Amino acid sequence: LAKTTQPISMDSYEGQEVNITCSHNNIATNDYITWYQQFPSQGPRFIIQGYKTKVTNEVASLFIPADRKSSTLSLPRVSLSDTAVYYCLVGRMDSSYKLIFGSGTRLLVRP
């Protein structure tokens, strides 16, 4: 499984766009990139997943450059409730796939 590197923490203000970048230099051809969100004392929640280019859903966008060695999670117009830890995960998605969580990025959204 590819090792991921992401910032330990980020600060933002309500209404701003937040971009969290994750490096995964050793990503393999079959690997997908997935982001999870975790609030204190709750289980992680799936946000978005992609393989290449750009993926958008109702919550976030995921930008993946052509070399796939990094990815950027974009949260538009964050609110206080987006304060959480965000995990970037890279790996094959098969029936025996186990999620390997790194330290994540602690996002603090201020009023």
Added chain:
Amino acid sequence: DSGVTQTPKHLITATGQRVTLRCSPRSGDLSVYWYQQSLDQGLQFLIQYYNGEERAKGNILERFSAQQFPDLHSELNLSSLELGDSALYFCASSDGLARDTQYFGPGTRLTVL
């Protein structure tokens, strides 16, 4: 609400004891995963079951065991408990197909005194 349920929510016990944590996956999901989250170790994968069979193992101690029953619910058994076993234990489920995502339950907070 992810659709995954875990019981109990909280568990307080003493060192040396044994406890059982229970997980009911989302309806239709065949895979169940167990994770441990402690302050110093972060989220650690323990074990996965798929349709009743063990599929993958992570950093699970020999004192810990799990099983998945025919109705697909799963139990994680923790024995000879130590202070360091105090943590949040999460269960997640997925449909087990390629590129699936995992849905996490609310967790069981275990405190060993």
